[in-house]
Amino acid sequence: MPKIYFIIVTYNAMKWAERCFTSLRKSSVPLRCIVVDNGSTDGSQEYIKTHFPEVDFIQSEKNLGFGKANNIGIEKAYKEGADFFYLMNQDAWLYEDSLEKLLGAYDLYPKHEEIGIISPMHIDGTEKKLDIFLDKYISYNCDKTRLISDLYFQSLKPFYELDFINAAHWLLPRKTIETVGGFNPFFFHYGEDNEYVNRVHFHGKKVLLAPNSKVVHDGKQSLEKVDYNKYDDLRVETNIINPNLPNAYLLEKKALKQSMLKNFILLNFKKTKQLYKKYKDISKKSSIFIEIRNNVNKKGATFLKI
Secondary structure, three states, X not given: OOOEEEEEEEOOOHHHHHHHHHHHHOOXXXXXXXXXXXXXXXXXHHHHHHHOOOOEEEEOXXXXXXXXXHHHHHXXXXXXXXXXXXXXXXXXXXXXXHHHHHHHHHHHOOOHHHEEEEEEEEEOOOOOXXXXXXXXXXXXXXXXXXXXHHHHOOOOOOOEXXXXXXXXXXXXXXXXXXXXXXXXXXXXXXXXXXXXXXXXXXXXXXXXXXXXXXXXXXXXXXXXXXXXXXXXXXXXXXXXXXXXXXXXXHHHHHHHHHHHHHHXXXXXXXXXXXXXXXXXXXXXXXXXXXXXXHHHOOOXXXXXXX
């Protein structure tokens, strides 16, 4: 059997802990689990350690963010010889045969070296509907996958290639870690999975959905997942760092200049001021973007200390 390590980053996970970790215990495929706790304050650390002693529990002294905490678990699993790394949210759980069916889809894919990420079908906490985000990502790819038609006519294929699947349930083969690396710690929370998928595509690997394997993601089922007033430059920064878009930094600055001029002519001074602030912020971070771009272009365990 392959060595499969589940890596779960927790932060005040008590609401889901019992269901999440019990589901791992009941999996038909043996697995190991590493938890990296980001400084919870709800007592979930002791609950997990007491009721699920099989979990390898790592306590962070502070909140490292989603990506950096995952990297700690990934690095540890890699050094222990993991063949697969299953990244799962704390607000998620499996069915008994979820992992078995997911590995079955992986085995059916003709070129394993092409797989960057393979994910099961995410359903929401009611267990009656698809996770709303997966619904969205499937619809974005409907022209090339026809997955919606296959769902309707119950003629599902073992796997479908999508542009993106959120990181609530990701299975990464060891080769992905050795080629793509870990999460970019520049993104504290939100954007880290988008940036990772950008690198997966850059290195010629694919993101696959295995619809016959079902799992649950109970997180907030609303498309307003990100407060873009708080994370104003998330899309911009993800694009600028994207190795597939080498001119994104210059193009973004050019677009901001054009927008500033247009709003100035229209006497929309408030908007002009906002755009100028964004232009200055991006310019200040230029050296950071260049450094990160140099890292993400590399093949290897980027952002991991392996």
